[in-house]
Amino acid sequence: xxxxxxxxxxxxxxxxxxxxxxxxxxxxxxxxxxxxxxxxxxxxxxxxxxxxxxxxxxxxxxxxxxxxxxxxxxxxxxxxxxxxxxxxxxxxxxxxxxxxxxxxxxxxxxxxxxxxxxxxxxxxxxxxxxxxxxxxxxxxxxxxxxxxxxxxxxxxxxxxxxxxxxxxxxxxxxxxxxxxxxxxxxxxxxxxxxxxxxxxxxxxxxxxxxxxxxxxxxxxxxxxxxxxxxxxxxxxxxxxxxxxxxxxxxxxxxxxxxxxxxxxxxxxxxxxxxxxxxxxxxxxxxxxxxxxxxxxxxxxxxxxxxxxxxxxxxxxxxxxxxxxxxxxxxxxxxxxxxxxxxxxxxxxxxxxxxxxxxxxxxxxxxxxxxxxxxxxxxxxxxxxxxxxxxxxxxxxxxxxxxxxxxxxxxxxxxxxxxxxxxxxxxxxxxxxxxxxxxxxxxxxxxxxxxxxxxxxxxxxxxxxxxxxxxxxxxxxxxxxxxxxxxxxxxxxxxxxxxxxx
Amino acid sequence: xxxxxxxxxxxxxxxxxxxxxxxxxxxxxxxxxxxxxxxxxxxxxxxxxxxxxxxxxxxxxxxxxxxxxxxxxxxxxxxxxxxxxxxxxxxxxxxxxxxxxxxxxxxxxxxxxxxxxxxxxxxxxxxxxxxxxxxxxxxxxxxxxxxxxxxxxxxxxxxxxxxxxxxxxxxxxxxxxxxxxxxxxxxxxxxxxxxxxxxxxxxxxxxxxxxxxxxxxxxxxxxxxxxxxxxxxxxxxxxxxxxxxxxxxxxxxxxxxxxxxxxxxxxxxxxxxxxxxxxxxxxxxxxxxxxxxxxxxxxxxxxxxxxxxxxxxxxxxxxxxxxxxxxxxxxxxx
Numbered sequence: 091x092x093x094x095x096x097x098x099x100x101x102x103x104x105x106x107x108x109x110x111x112x113x114x115x116x117x118x119x120x121x122x123x124x125x126x127x128x129x130x131x132x133x134x135x136x137x138x139x140x141x142x143x144x145x146x147x148x149x150x151x152x153x154x155x156x157x158x159x160x161x162x163x164x165x166x167x168x169x170x171x172x173x174x175x176x177x178x179x180x181x182x183x184x185x186x187x188x189x190x191x192x193x194x195x196x197x198x199x200x201x202x203x204x205x206x207x208x209x210x211x212x213x214x215x216x217x218x219x220x221x222x223x224x225x226x227x228x229x230x231x232x233x234x235x236x237x238x239x240x241x242x243x244x245x246x247x248x249x250x251x252x253x254x255x256x257x258x259x260x261x262x263x264x265x266x267x268x269x270x271x272x273x274x275x276x277x278x279x280x281x282x283x284x285x286x287x288x289x290x291x292x293x294x295x296x297x298x299x300x301x302x303x304x305x306x307x308x309x310x311x312x313x314x315x316x317x318x319x320x321x322x323x324x325x326x327x328x329x330x331x332x333x334x335x336x337x338x339x340x341x342x343x344x345x346x347x348x349x350x351x352x353x354x355x356x357x358x359x360x361x362x363x364x365x366x367x368x369x370x371x372x373x374x375x376x377x378x379x380x381x382x383x384x385x386x387x388x389x390x391x392x393x394x395x396x397x398x399x400x401x402x403x404x405x406x407x408x409x410x411x412x413x414x415x416x417x418x419x420x421x422x423x424x425x426x427x428x429x430x431x432x433x434x435x436x437x438x439x440x441x442x443x444x445x446x447x448x449x450x451x452x453x454x455x456x457x458x459x460x461x462x463x464x465x466x467x468x469x470x471x472x473x474x475x476x477x478x479x480x481x482x483x484x485x486x487x488x489x490x491x492x493x494x495x496x497x498x499x500x501x502x503x504x505x506x507x508x509x510x511x512x513x514x515x516x517x518x519x520x521x522x523x524x525x526x527x528x529x530x531x532x533x534x535x536x537x538x539x540x541x542x543x544x545x546x547x548x549x550x551x552x553x554x555x556x557x558x559x560x561x562x563x564x565x566x567x568x569x570x571x572x573x574x575x576x577x578x579x580x581x582x583x584x585x586x587x588x589x590x591x
Numbered sequence: 592x593x594x595x596x597x598x599x600x601x602x603x604x605x606x607x608x609x610x611x612x613x614x615x616x617x618x619x620x621x622x623x624x625x626x627x628x629x630x631x632x633x634x635x636x637x638x639x640x641x642x643x644x645x646x647x648x649x650x651x652x653x654x655x656x657x658x659x660x661x662x663x664x665x666x667x668x669x670x671x672x673x674x675x676x677x678x679x680x681x682x683x684x685x686x687x688x689x690x691x692x693x694x695x696x697x698x699x700x701x702x703x704x705x706x707x708x709x710x711x712x713x714x715x716x717x718x719x720x721x722x723x724x725x726x727x728x729x730x731x732x733x734x735x736x737x738x739x740x741x742x743x744x745x746x747x748x749x750x751x752x753x754x755x756x757x758x759x760x761x762x763x764x765x766x767x768x769x770x771x772x773x774x775x776x777x778x779x780x781x782x783x784x785x786x787x788x789x790x791x792x793x794x795x796x797x798x799x800x801x802x803x804x805x806x807x808x809x810x811x812x813x814x815x816x817x818x819x820x821x822x823x824x825x826x827x828x829x830x831x832x833x834x835x836x837x838x839x840x841x842x843x844x845x846x847x848x849x850x851x852x853x854x855x856x857x858x859x860x861x862x863x864x865x866x867x868x869x870x871x872x873x874x875x876x877x878x879x880x881x882x883x884x885x886x887x888x889x890x891x892x893x894x895x896x897x898x899x900x901x902x903x904x905x906x907x908x909x910x911x912x913x914x915x916x917x918x919x920x921x922x923x924x925x
Contacts, residue, residue: 292676
């Protein structure tokens with residue numbers, strides 16, 4: 091079996107390493123990175139943009155270019171999160187928390203470096219997982235039905251504890267707001283909720299308008315206020331590259347993030363956003379210094395950035411083996427493959443090994459190109475922070491408005507951008523954490539659907555879920571993640587009291 | 592003074608007349624060559640599907656786009672876009688409202704496009720579109736997991752009779768064609784099941800693969816790969832299947848109920864020039880003659896269906912009435 095894998099991979103690389111295909115991989119990676127950097131346009135946008143061009147190419151080259159763009163967009167997503175507090179895509183929201191703090195402390199270089207290195211390691215591990223266990227994993231993922239998804243989402247909600255710091259009540263309030271925003275739109279039975287007859291609301295409030303409003307616009311307001319009152323500290327110029335010590339320190343977080351990301355990514359109904367939240371919350375929970383998170387902890391960048399890259403590699407598994415796209419991005423990938431007369435599905439691995447192995451080889455290649463491409467870019471990007479604020483703040487505003495508008499071309503989204511910007515300002519001024527709002531929105535819709543499906547299947551009997559081992563596993567995990575920090579806190583408190591005495 | 596002013600005005604008027612003349616000449620020149628050969632698209636044509644890649648309505652427009660490109664039927668590039676969300680309303684609005692009158696946008700039209708607006712009481716109906724042509728009819732099939740205890744349709748129905756509401760059908764949002772066919776079948780048999788709505792047929796397929804639901808009703812092209820791979824078993828079809836001749840129809844198994852014509856058609860936004868509509872109708876007529884189209888029909892167990900233009904409008908009117916009645920009969924609409 092391993093011999094077969096090596097042979098197939100050899101065939102894949104023989105195609106991927108043709109000079110013109112290396113060029114396509116390079117172009118794809120570059121375009122993907124650039125588009126990924128722009129907020130609002132995530133991997134899905136990057137791929138949709140190059141899709142028309144791709145169809146004029148040879149199928150193998152087309153897939154290589156798409157795969158590189160896919161990987162590239164996932165790399166680029168973290169850049170604006172770290173530098174400007176503007177999340178590039180929903181999987182990079184968590185990266186803002188510690189990444190932007192690091193940037194304010196003059197450590198933007200190491201943050202960008204660890205995001206690139208983490209992405210590289212996670213992307214490569216994810217592809218290795220896809221290559222070695224793809225079909226097996228896709229079978230295992232099938233045991234996830236609606237009750238399991240619901241339990242997973244409940245577990246993911248418990249991440250609110252690590253996103254709220256000391257203000258757990260305020261964190262819960264923020265999360266509830268997110269869950270409420272998630273109810274807007276057409277529900278699974280066709281009922282319109284809080285749509286007010288506005289067609290732009292039929293599919294809910296645009297996620298980017300909320301995210302970028304809460305993070306970026308509020309940041310602009312706060313910074314302006316700080317300049318006025320003279321409180322603003324200038325960014326300290328600092329080293330650009332990461333030290334080996336910092337890399338070693340966060341390597342564990344990268345590996346754990348990759349594993350969590352890949353496992354969540356292979357579930358067709360979860361996605362990279364959920365993966366990054368889970369990875370972040372896991373890191374805070376096992377950390378000996380959870381209080382450092384949210385204040386510029388490098389592990390807080392390494393874990394979610396690794397998780398979202400591993401998840402995007404994992405998400406290829408249901409797409410390739412079941413023909414079912416797990417995310418907007420893989421949906422475009424699927425459309426691209428079908429446009430090239432490749433039908434993903436249970437027979438793809440045996441019927442079109444050239445496509446599968448070409449894709450796998452291209453993803454390896456893309457990851458290497460991206461690392462080479464991204465590390466030198468760090469030096470350039472970091473300089474953005476040395477610009478005077480009078481240039482940075484308008485730049486953030488332009489990026490925010492462009493990014494949000496490009497998602498749907500809807501003016502209403504810009505209204506929401508402003509509203510959530512003001513709300514974000516109010517919340518941050520009054521000590522409310524904003525990340526739980528995003529958590530609520532990311533999880534709310536999927537969680538509700540999974541719960542309602544579960545209830546239909548069981549005809550309203552809530553307790554049948556306890557017959558399902560995966561459900562129990564996640565519910566137990568949820569309890570542990572809620573109560574363990576409390577117990578530990580109590581324990582350390584008594585320890586301190588003991589020490590003091 | 593007054594004369595000068597008059598002259599000025601005259602001059603201005605002259606200039607205006609000249610400008611109008613010039614524009615008219617330019618316009619005629621611009622219109623000239625294309626109107627001599629009838630209307631032709633001058634910009635890339637975008638075909639939109641309301642469902643995600645891989646569904647019947649999506650494969651249909653991808654096939655059209657391929658055939659047009661391969662045979663050079665159309666002087667511009669065509670692209671396919673999937674605009675999902677809000678039960679198809681996003682895609683319908685994109686075509687009927689945002690691109691109203693734009694002849695470079697086409698829309699994949701399937702029965703759910705007719706029925707969801709009725710159920711959702713939407714202001715967009717089939718009258719918001721210019722009908723071009725209906726091209727094919729799909730055959731919905733009832734599929735169970737290969738390890739399922741139900742070997743025939745009567746196994747399934749009897750199980751549903753013994754355990755009311757405990758047999759589950761999965762599919763896209765409620766009110767789509769799969770759910771209607773399921774409801775009509777069960778009403779006909781006098782049993783009740785539960786319908787579990789998913790984001791789309793694809794997610795329901797995954798749920799069936801994981802044995803979380805009992806059956807799905809989908810079109811052949813959406814589940815063919817899984818049947819071939821031995822994951823799924825077809826236990827009934829609305830019509831005879833060429834690729835799976837052993838499968839018995841609902842009627843042959845003693846369940847004779849009125850089924851739904853699961854058509855695949857193409858429409859354009861209302862307000863496009865009549866020449867443009869004529870151009871596309873002709874284009875689709877030419878498409879029908881190609882070998883690629885015939886092999887697409889055969890490969891996907893589709894029946895040829897050619898109703899174009901006004902006849903299609905009449906057909907859609909009748910179908911709309913049928914759905915209105917059906918929705919009331921099965922209690923989806925009061």
